[in-house]
Amino acid sequence: MPLRTTARMLVVAALALAAGAACAQGMGRMPMPKAEYGTSAVFAGDGTLIAVTKQGEHVMLYRSPDEGRTWSPPAVVNAVPEAISADGENRPKILALPDGALLATWTRPLGKPFSGAVRAARSEDGGATFSPPLTVHRDRREITHRFEAPVVDGAGRIFLAWIDKRDLESARTAGKGYRGAAVYAAVSDDGGRTFRPEVKVADHSCECCRIAAAPDTDGVPLILWRHVFEPNERDHSLARLGPGGAPSSVTRATFERWKIDACPHHGPALAVAPDGTRHAVWFNVKEGEGRVFYGRLTAHGVAGQRSVGGERAAHADLAVAGQRLAIAWKEFDGERTQLRAEISGDGGVSFRPLAVAQTAAASDQPRVIGRGDDLFVFWRTEGEGMRLFALR
Amino acid sequence: MLLGAAAAFPAEPFVILDRGQARALGDAASHAAPTIVALWSSECVHCKKNLRRFADMAKADSRLRLITVATEPAVDGLSGPLDRLGVPGRRYAYGAAPPEALAYALDSKWRGELPRTLFFDGRGGKAAVSGVADEAAARRHLGLSAPPATSETRLRKLKETP
Numbered sequence: 001m002p003l004r005t006t007a008r009m010l011v012v013a014a015l016a017l018a019a020g021a022a023c024a025q026g027m028g029r030m031p032m033p034k035a036e037y038g039t040s041a042v043f044a045g046d047g048t049l050i051a052v053t054k055q056g057e058h059v060m061l062y063r064s065p066d067e068g069r070t071w072s073p074p075a076v077v078n079a080v081p082e083a084i085s086a087d088g089e090n091r092p093k094i095l096a097l098p099d100g101a102l103l104a105t106w107t108r109p110l111g112k113p114f115s116g117a118v119r120a121a122r123s124e125d126g127g128a129t130f131s132p133p134l135t136v137h138r139d140r141r142e143i144t145h146r147f148e149a150p151v152v153d154g155a156g157r158i159f160l161a162w163i164d165k166r167d168l169e170s171a172r173t174a175g176k177g178y179r180g181a182a183v184y185a186a187v188s189d190d191g192g193r194t195f196r197p198e199v200k201v202a203d204h205s206c207e208c209c210r211i212a213a214a215p216d217t218d219g220v221p222l223i224l225w226r227h228v229f230e231p232n233e234r235d236h237s238l239a240r241l242g243p244g245g246a247p248s249s250v251t252r253a254t255f256e257r258w259k260i261d262a263c264p265h266h267g268p269a270l271a272v273a274p275d276g277t278r279h280a281v282w283f284n285v286k287e288g289e290g291r292v293f294y295g296r297l298t299a300h301g302v303a304g305q306r307s308v309g310g311e312r313a314a315h316a317d318l319a320v321a322g323q324r325l326a327i328a329w330k331e332f333d334g335e336r337t338q339l340r341a342e343i344s345g346d347g348g349v350s351f352r353p354l355a356v357a358q359t360a361a362a363s364d365q366p367r368v369i370g371r372g373d374d375l376f377v378f379w380r381t382e383g384e385g386m387r388l389f390a391l392r
Numbered sequence: 393m394l395l396g397a398a399a400a401f402p403a404e405p406f407v408i409l410d411r412g413q414a415r416a417l418g419d420a421a422s423h424a425a426p427t428i429v430a431l432w433s434s435e436c437v438h439c440k441k442n443l444r445r446f447a448d449m450a451k452a453d454s455r456l457r458l459i460t461v462a463t464e465p466a467v468d469g470l471s472g473p474l475d476r477l478g479v480p481g482r483r484y485a486y487g488a489a490p491p492e493a494l495a496y497a498l499d500s501k502w503r504g505e506l507p508r509t510l511f512f513d514g515r516g517g518k519a520a521v522s523g524v525a526d527e528a529a530a531r532r533h534l535g536l537s538a539p540p541a542t543s544e545t546r547l548r549k550l551k552e553t554p
Contacts, residue, residue: 033465034464035491087464114437261438262505262507262508262523263435263439265506283503285522290503290505314503330492335493360490361490362492363490363492
């Protein structure tokens with residue numbers, strides 16, 4: 001598998017370079033590079049698997065014609081180097097657009113702590129080249145605009161939602177308090193070439209958990225995020241976004257009532273089945289125990305809620321394909337990180353467990369993706385590189 | 393060696409944490425004096441409150457030892473928040489071991505939320521608390537509910553001693 005090996009070597013080389021650069025800054029001892037394995041994957045319209053990740057100050061795009069067994073040499077998304085977030089809940093993302101183009105998005109950290117800009121770049125040649133990246137939001141202050149979540153609606157419009165601290169900053173300036181951060185969104189009507197001015201989705205989101213996004217059955221974007229309910233309950237909210245990005249509805253989605261002033265660094269995932277069922281996985285602490293939960297979000301609360309995996313299950317993702325539903329998560333067993341999954345063939349009524357893979361090294365969060373009626377889990381690890389596993 | 397006394401400022405450089413050190417830091421048997429092990433990261437907006445509070449407590453009470461663990465590698469600038477807040481004590485930062493392995497070794501019940509604090513009373517007692525810490529509760533966990541003796545109170549006690 002020479003091409004696959006090449007991809008791994010490039011990742012290792014990039015990390016070695018990062019280590020060397022940090023060492024040259026006079027730390028006085030050999031520092032370790034950040035574990036920045038944040039990677040996203042999607043199937044393009046022709047069935048090709050596409051992955052985007054960070055190497056140094058570039059987002060890099062890889063293509064695989066054979067479900068991750070071999071990978072092409074990478075293409076550079078941003079020709080001009082810039083800082084890129086790819087640790088923890090951060091990662092570059094890639095959308096396969098209805099017009100056949102690709103849209104890469106990422107967060108560019110700025111100088112101040114917690115600051116960032118949401119960036120986007122479009123490719124019309126299958127990912128070989130990209131347009132110069134643009135900053136999606138009009139607000140250019142050096143504050144938080146991070147953890148972007150892209151989704152395409154039924155009309156082909158691109159919605160980008162992110163965590164934004166402009167309201168927190170305004171409150172601080174006015175000497176007032178403000179709970180958490182906010183969620184903002186911007187819409188592109190032209191495939192990501194331009195974006196309309198951003199609008200607020202909600203005040204009082206949690207500060208640093210990834211946002212989940214998925215189209216509803218009518219194509220309207222849904223976003224699910226960790227919210228800070230009064231006084232400090234870190235549950236989740238669900239919004240349907242109108243054509244301009246402003247929400248047509250916002251509802252409380254989960255009810256563990258985890259009261260804490262802390263950063264969970266643990267965002268949810270959402271998938272909508274053809275019958276309209278809103279499947280979700282999320283992490284919360286309930287009765288003193290931190291668990292990953294699965295449930296179906298309804299207008300009347302959560303249906304079928306249960307914990308997923310063991311007491312160290314973490315960073316679950318899920319996707320649907322017709323009546324098939326797959327959940328994947330990682331779970332450290334004391335020695336290794338296990339990649340586990342549950343598969344349902346009946347819309348989430350019953351599930352079958354599956355042990356997928358394991359690693360002894362650092363790893364990214366797993367991503368469940370679909371292609372037609374097939375579901376897969378994509379997982380990048382320090383030791384094994386980028387891998388795709390069919391969930392059957 | 394592992395659990396040295398709180399250093400006076402200027403602060404120590406980061407010690408790169410391995411699994412063995414992490415296990416020792418999380419083990420009550422390693423701590424013969426009231427000790428705070430404060431887990432934090434540069435990505436945690438709530439951690440500064442704890443670091444400031446613990447720094448003040450450690451400076452005001454020589455019985456208390458403070459150890460910090462950055463749950464990320466010691467890249468350039470990581471010491472900035474500790475330096476600005478005047479946080480004393482040994483400073484650890486994550487190293488080459490997988491982050492999940494270090495987290496498990498430090499505190500197998502911890503799920504990654506920050507701040508996370510391990511309080512040791514120096515007599516085998518341990519409490520793990522997530523979120524911004526309350527000082528009174530912290531003192532209870534540390535077995536330091538009574539305020540530290542000042543030179544004045546020490547003198548008074550000496551005088552009262554028959």
